[in-house]
Amino acid sequence: MTTVLNKQSTKDGVFDGLGRALGEYKIAALTKKDGKVLFDYVTDVRKIEQDYTPTVLSPKKFFFPQEEVILEYTFDGKVTAKTNPEKIVLFGVRPCDITGIKILDEAFSESHGDPNYLSKRENSVIIGIDCKSVCDEDAFCYRVNSQNPESGFDIMLHDIGNNYSMTIMTDKGRDFAENYFDSSLFDYAALAKFNIEKKEAFAKAGGPWEDLDNLPEIFEENSNHKIWETEAERCLSCGSCIMVCPTCYCFDVIDELALSMKVGDRLRRWDACMLRSFAEVAGGENFREEVENRVKHRINRKFNFLMKKHGQSVCVGCGRCVRACLADISPVTIVEELIKTSKTLKLEVKNNNLYLPEKVTITRIEQFTENEKFFEVEFDNGRSLGHEPGQFVQLSILGIGEAAISISSPPSYGNRFEMVIRAVGDVTNKLKTFKTGENLFIRGPFGHGFDEKIQKEMEGKHILYIAGGIGYVPLRSLINLTLKHPEKYEKLSILYGCKTPSARMFTDELEYIAEMRNNVEILETVDISEDKWLQHCGLITELIPMVDFNPDNTIAIICGPPVMYKYVIQTLKKQRLTTNNMFVSLERRMKCGVGKCGHCQIDDIYVCQEGPVFRFSDIENKEEAL
Amino acid sequence: MNKPKVAFFDFTSCEGCQLSILNLETELLQLLDIIDIVEFREAMSEKSSTYDIAIIEGSFSRDKDLKRLKKIRETASVVIAMGACAHIGGINSLRNNQTREGVQKIVYPDNPALYETNKKALPVSAAIKVDAFIPGCPVDVGEFVKVVKNLVLGKAPGLPTYPVCVECKMNENTCVYELGKTCLGPVVRAGCNAICISNGGVCIGCRGLIPNPNINSQKDIMEKYGLDMNLIMDSMNLFMTEENKAKEV
Known part of the structure; x- marks a missing residue:
């Protein structure tokens, strides 16, 4: 590295010089081929495109090609390493891609230097062309500060009209400029003007993310954020984002034997962590089988894992993945959502008074039955509830009071959640008069629900949900969570009993579940039949023998009116299900929600703390339990 | 090295594979250094x-073919389904959503009885166990050589499980959706x-679905780009009627 030199040349002088260099170097530059603009070798410098259009692939392909031979061998054991360096000039690389090359330089040089990449880099001269403004609406270089690289190139050209002002960064650049570019008098004022105009244009576009330097911590904090799931749902796992990324450098290694079966090559080819098979080992185990894990991994590599190593965002904001993604998944959306969430998280810690409720706005109300209404609410401060299925909140109306209400939506439902409320007390009766857009107050989530340990225990088992009446509501959170991945369970059987057909809730969902088939089944019963009711009529316990289950691999999850538990549990015991494979969700009066007020105690247990979800074997000997 | 004996068979197909x-011509001669072709109706009269x-090659579409398929299965230690018809049912399975009588009337309007066929054209794997497949309509001959080579070497066939986008991007094609x-x-x-896209076309699915495709998202995208559900299904069913059925359930 040498001191930075500033020179200047006419544009014609630069292109004439490149033309002369063609004898000694291959020249790769922006050019048109079959109607598309891309970086490719040119044999005539007049074919170089001067206006920049973002290309599908970045120029990293000249140092780390899509596929290259790394070894040649004969079947009798002669092995030769191949590096294939050629002297090239890479002309017209834009700042974002230069920042990308800088990152690849670091990645391929650390610990074991990569001979194939490094030999190509050593033999190359990189001449950049500076951007004076943001190239299109998908580029976000200014968010990650990649528009002003200080290495990763030899010469940077700044367009100052008829001339290029040149910033020469390396000895290689100095020698090349001396040999090939005519020097005119360096106009410092013109370069300063360029730099000021550039700075203004990028600042106008928005400037860097305020929390850019903290992204690794923000990503750590938000590893379970719902956005991972919502983005993964649309992701095709097509690998396009990786193929076009200037800083992705994972590869596969493949042996290819010639048809003679006597000689062969070992190739390396671009690979992509977004592809399902990427982390699959020979035995078939896949360490990143879920799309969500792969999306998380890719984005974390850019803004967390590798950012810590390189000391800068490893996403250079070129926008290629945004343009390439048919499902409209963008790092910008993800980063900005996580920044937003981490801000509200910090706010929360400041407001952590146990009894201080947070304001929510009612976003949707549906009348389910005569006495039961469905409410969807949203936190005004944008936070998400972050609950586990089976937990509850304390809902309050100022001036009336607080009531414990179970949560009926599955986790990761954004900053909204759902409840079904039966008008039985002061708070819930008052609630009947509330309309969409009005505010309520919430504390929580509280209690012990179906935590990750229980959820893990359920995998591979036959799950028997037994819900009576409004007992379906707290179970729905878990039911809907498991219905997202029914393949994780041997079978999901949902037994739902109501007084009358018109007392059934979530009827659309019940219909949907009934159509799911495969290993999902739903059996319903009503106490009193009405017209058009074609299903079972009778007690919910009558449904249990209709399910074919192996008691050694079954977990029953029960929630309903107090009278129901005793008979359901008796019936299950008759079918040889042991009580450690039964979970119950219990209802109690609760005032504080945090194990203090004493209302919910069963013997020595606070339902609001250790429950409302219990493994039945843990409480079956408690006199007060049922 | 003992050269394995290879026999080619055809069922409902155009025999284009x-x-x-x-x-393959020149490579075919080299191929004969590693395998012995003992039956190949299109190229020789000997049988074995x-x-x-x-x-x-070809899909399974007549009950009377079952006997012959079973015989092949009993004789060979490795059975390879070659080409879209054998691999996934292919174009032939387009008729699986229509009635047999309707199809017979279209093909032989004067004498439908001449056309003996089952209700459905199915992949070979619907009749017998298949050990490997070579996708495509027609097969990519490079891939054919690769699979044969890998079998002779005792390796897995080594087909990609990733989608066409990967190769399309490597070729630096402009996405056709743009x-x-x-x-x-x-x-x-x-x-x-990505041969079709690289030559000005689009992918019409002759190689079948990847394992775990995100069909919902694919449909959403096609809808976003202006196709109605009928056109989407027409396009998805051209080669993959049977595969799409298997995904629905």
């Missing part, structure tokens, strides 16, 4: 009652080097 293999590897067309590349198995 076998023709592609004959077009023993063989190690059976390569089957050009106002729709394409099945995101859910269809690569290995063809």
Whole structure:
């Protein structure tokens, strides 16, 4: 590295010089081929495109090609390493891609230097062309500060009209400029003007993310954020984002034997962590089988894992993945959502008074039955509830009071959640008069629900949900969570009993579940039949023998009116299900929600703390339990 | 090295895959250094009652073919389904959503009885166990050579499980969706080097779905780009009627 030199040349002088260099170097530059603009070798410098259009692939392909031979061998054991360096000039690389090359330089040089990449880099001269403004609406270089690289190139050209002002960064650049570019008098004022105009244009576009330097911590904090799931749902796992990324450098290694079966090559080819098979080992185990894990991994590599190593965002904001993604998944959306969430998280810690409720706005109300209404609410401060299925909140109306209400939506439902409320007390009766857009107050989530340990225990088992009446509501959170991945369970059987057909809730969902088939089944019963009711009529316990289950691999999850538990549990015991494979969700009066007020105690247990979800074997000997 | 004996068989198909293999010409001679071709109706008149590897082109569409397929399965230690018809049912399975009588009337309007066929045209795997497949309509001959080579070496066939987009991007094609067309590349198995798109076309799915395709997202995208559900299903069903059925359930 040498001191930075500033020179200047006419544009014609630069292109004439490149033309002369063609004898000694291959020249790769922006050019048109079959109607598309891309970086490719040119044999005539007049074919170089001067206006920049973002290309599908970045120029990293000249140092780390899509596929290259790394070894040649004969079947009798002669092995030769191949590096294939050629002297090239890479002309017209834009700042974002230069920042990308800088990152690849670091990645391929650390610990074991990569001979194939490094030999190509050593033999190359990189001449950049500076951007004076943001190239299109998908580029976000200014968010990650990649528009002003200080290495990763030899010469940077700044367009100052008829001339290029040149910033020469390396000895290689100095020698090349001396040999090939005519020097005119360096106009410092013109370069300063360029730099000021550039700075203004990028600042106008928005400037860097305020929390850019903290992204690794923000990503750590938000590893379970719902956005991972919502983005993964649309992701095709097509690998396009990786193929076009200037800083992705994972590869596969493949042996290819010639048809003679006597000689062969070992190739390396671009690979992509977004592809399902990427982390699959020979035995078939896949360490990143879920799309969500792969999306998380890719984005974390850019803004967390590798950012810590390189000391800068490893996403250079070129926008290629945004343009390439048919499902409209963008790092910008993800980063900005996580920044937003981490801000509200910090706010929360400041407001952590146990009894201080947070304001929510009612976003949707549906009348389910005569006495039961469905409410969807949203936190005004944008936070998400972050609950586990089976937990509850304390809902309050100022001036009336607080009531414990179970949560009926599955986790990761954004900053909204759902409840079904039966008008039985002061708070819930008052609630009947509330309309969409009005505010309520919430504390929580509280209690012990179906935590990750229980959820893990359920995998591979036959799950028997037994819900009576409004007992379906707290179970729905878990039911809907498991219905997202029914393949994780041997079978999901949902037994739902109501007084009358018109007392059934979530009827659309019940219909949907009934159509799911495969290993999902739903059996319903009503106490009193009405017209058009074609299903079972009778007690919910009558449904249990209709399910074919192996008691050694079954977990029953029960929630309903107090009278129901005793008979359901008796019936299950008759079918040889042991009580450690039964979970119950219990209802109690609760005032504080945090194990203090004493209302919910069963013997020595606070339902609001250790429950409302219990493994039945843990409480079956408690006199007060049922 | 003992050269394995290879026999080619055809069922309901255009026999274009076998023709592609004959077009290998110079490589075909090299191929004969590692395998012995003992039966290949399109290229030779000899037949053989023993063989190690059976390569089957065409879909299974007549009950009377079952006996012959079972015989092949009993004789060969490795059975390869070659080409879209054998691999996934292919174009033939387009008729699986219509009635047999309707189809017979279209093909032989004067004498439908001449056309003996089952209700459905199915992949070979619907009749017998298949050990490997070579996708495509027609097969990519490079891939054919690769699979044969890998079998001789005792390796797995080594087909990609990723979609066409990967190869399309490596070729630096402009995405056809940007050009106002729709394409099945995101859910269809690569290995063809995105040949259709690289030559001005779009992917129509002859190589079948990748394992775990995100069909819902693919449909949403096609809808976003202006196709209605009928057109989407027409496009997805051209080669993959049977595969799409298997995904629905």
